[in-house]
Amino acid sequence: MQKKVRITVVGSGYVGLVAAACFAEIGHDVICVDNDQSKIDALKGGACLIHEEFLPELLDRHRNGRLQFSANLAEATAGSDAIFIAVGTPQSDTGDADLSYVEAVASEIARHLTHYTVIVEKSTVPVYTNEWIRRTLERNGVERGMFDVVSNPEFLREGTAVRDFLHPDRIVVGSDKQEAADVLSAIYAPLTDGTYFDGESAIPGPLNTNTPAPILHTSTKSAEIIKHASNAFLALKISFINAVSNLCEATDANVEQVASGMGLDSRIGGRFLRPGIGYGGSCFPKDVAAFRSVADALGVDFSLLREVESINIEQQKRFLRKIRSALWTLRGKKLGVLGLAFKGGTDDIRDSPAIALIQMLIEEGCTVCAFDPAGMERAHAVLPVSATMSYAADAYEAAMEADALLILTDWDEFCDLDLNRIKLNLRYPTVLDGRNLFDPKTVSGAGLTYVSVGRPTAH
Numbered sequence: 001m002q003k004k005v006r007i008t009v010v011g012s013g014y015v016g017l018v019a020a021a022c023f024a025e026i027g028h029d030v031i032c033v034d035n036d037q038s039k040i041d042a043l044k045g046g047a048c049l050i051h052e053e054f055l056p057e058l059l060d061r062h063r064n065g066r067l068q069f070s071a072n073l074a075e076a077t078a079g080s081d082a083i084f085i086a087v088g089t090p091q092s093d094t095g096d097a098d099l100s101y102v103e104a105v106a107s108e109i110a111r112h113l114t115h116y117t118v119i120v121e122k123s124t125v126p127v128y129t130n131e132w133i134r135r136t137l138e139r140n141g142v143e144r145g146m147f148d149v150v151s152n153p154e155f156l157r158e159g160t161a162v163r164d165f166l167h168p169d170r171i172v173v174g175s176d177k178q179e180a181a182d183v184l185s186a187i188y189a190p191l192t193d194g195t196y197f198d199g200e201s202a203i204p205g206p207l208n209t210n211t212p213a214p215i216l217h218t219s220t221k222s223a224e225i226i227k228h229a230s231n232a233f234l235a236l237k238i239s240f241i242n243a244v245s246n247l248c249e250a251t252d253a254n255v256e257q258v259a260s261g262m263g264l265d266s267r268i269g270g271r272f273l274r275p276g277i278g279y280g281g282s283c284f285p286k287d288v289a290a291f292r293s294v295a296d297a298l299g300v301d302f303s304l305l306r307e308v309e310s311i312n313i314e315q316q317k318r319f320l321r322k323i324r325s326a327l328w329t330l331r332g333k334k335l336g337v338l339g340l341a342f343k344g345g346t347d348d349i350r351d352s353p354a355i356a357l358i359q360m361l362i363e364e365g366c367t368v369c370a371f372d373p374a375g376m377e378r379a380h381a382v383l384p385v386s387a388t389m390s391y392a393a394d395a396y397e398a399a400m401e402a403d404a405l406l407i408l409t410d411w412d413e414f415c416d417l418d419l420n421r422i423k424l425n426l427r428y429p430t431v432l433d434g435r436n437l438f439d440p441k442t443v444s445g446a447g448l449t450y451v452s453v454g455r456p457t458a459h
């Protein structure tokens with residue numbers, strides 16, 4: 001019989017909401033707290049708030065059962081064994097992570113703590129944050145023996161968040177106290193001993209396997225660094241393959257063949273070697289900057305991270321130059337755009353390279369008609385409808401009378417487009433694909449000029 005833990009998750013964003021739903025799914029009693037009452041009301045009323053596969057199903061299964069929603073952190077604190085802090089840590093002007101939300105939550109927890117509780121950092125935070133949380137609680141009058149602070153970074157990806165949470169490559173628990181580490185071990189036991197999979201998990205794993213997840217116990221500071229180092233390393237892999245793709249373009253080699261050849265070496269691995277228009281999203285750009293900033297503050301030379309960032313920025317500009325060289329001049333050109341989200345499978349447009357490119361194109365005098373299967377509603381806030389910006393009901397409408405069609409997000413469903421229909425709708429038969437979704441031969445076979453990333457251009 002698994003031990004049921006009473007958990008509070010503070011924050012109902014991507015990480016908080018997914019974690020809360022998944023903790024309930026593996027058998028715990030969970031309260032998801034947010035200080036935005038309208039969000040709480042919406043969640044209580046049956047809304048999901050974010051586009052995430054399997055999340056609506058989990059919320060429906062556990063809402064009003066093991067999963068409660070509340071705006072009252074005081075009440076939640078009083079009844080919890082563990083409190084996960086999953087609030088935002090946005091980038092400040094200096095590149096550092098802005099930890100003011102984390103501090104505010106820690107102060108509020110301090111005011112309501114009545115019994116021993118494990119405070120867990122779930123948000124991505126720089127090394128030493130656990131110490132600041134500890135000091136914040138002590139400064140607010142909480143005795144040292146009443147709490148421990150543990151780092152339990154989250155590695156889920158948007159779009160596959162629920163699957164990643166329930167079928168993780170690893171669970172990292174950074175704790176300097178055994179008692180606190182034991183609470184975390186009990187929370188994750190259904191995943192680490194595999195008992196969760198004995199039940200009826202409706203959520204298939206990445207390879208449809210129900211392998212128990214390994215748990216790694218480390219010091220708190222190591223766990224904090226593991227999170228930043230992992231994201232920075234993945235960003236480095238992407239920048240590396242983007243730089244290689246530029247070399248491929250200069251030599252007429254094919255980056256896909258190069259990436260396959262590299263990836264078959266198990267020391268390198270084939271994942272995160274897809275070139276494109278640069279990484280985006282709410283994590284990699286912010287986390288690479290924050291990790292660099294941590295190194296700077298500690299006097300450690302990590303200028304490699306600057307290169308990762310500058311290759312990423314250059315990759316976007318390079319795609320803009322490709323559009324310009326395909327169309328000669330940009331002023332007055334009408335462009336169809338497929339994709340607004342920072343990657344396929346999500347409605348998240350934060351730090352999306354697609355949005356940045358559209359803004360640059362509009363500045364250069366183009367008009368844009370865009371389509372995204374999930375990101376259009378959020379995109380309206382940053383790219384309102386105007387004389388130069390419009391939205392289409394589907395991909396074919398976006399292509400209508402356009403001088404070229406741009407593919408900026410890797411949505412699976414774009415791979416199934418009828419290229420003959422696209423060609424008929426376009427004014428000029430040109431497709432610039434920033435995500436390498438098609439085989440160049442197929443597109444050129446349909447009579448379209450096709451420009452992609454790191455692969456020989458097909459005419």
Ligand code: UGA
Nearest residue numbers: 154155156157158238272273274276279280281283342343
């Ligand atoms: C990333 C990490 O992958 C997660 O492990 C981590 O938990 C999360 O950040 C976080 O810190 O919260 P996410 O930002 O959701 O997850 O998305 P990714 O799938 O990592 O993609 C990030 C960006 O890299 C996207 O713009 C994507 O298009 C781009 N990318 C990814 C590439 O350009 N090439 C690739 O081969 C892979």
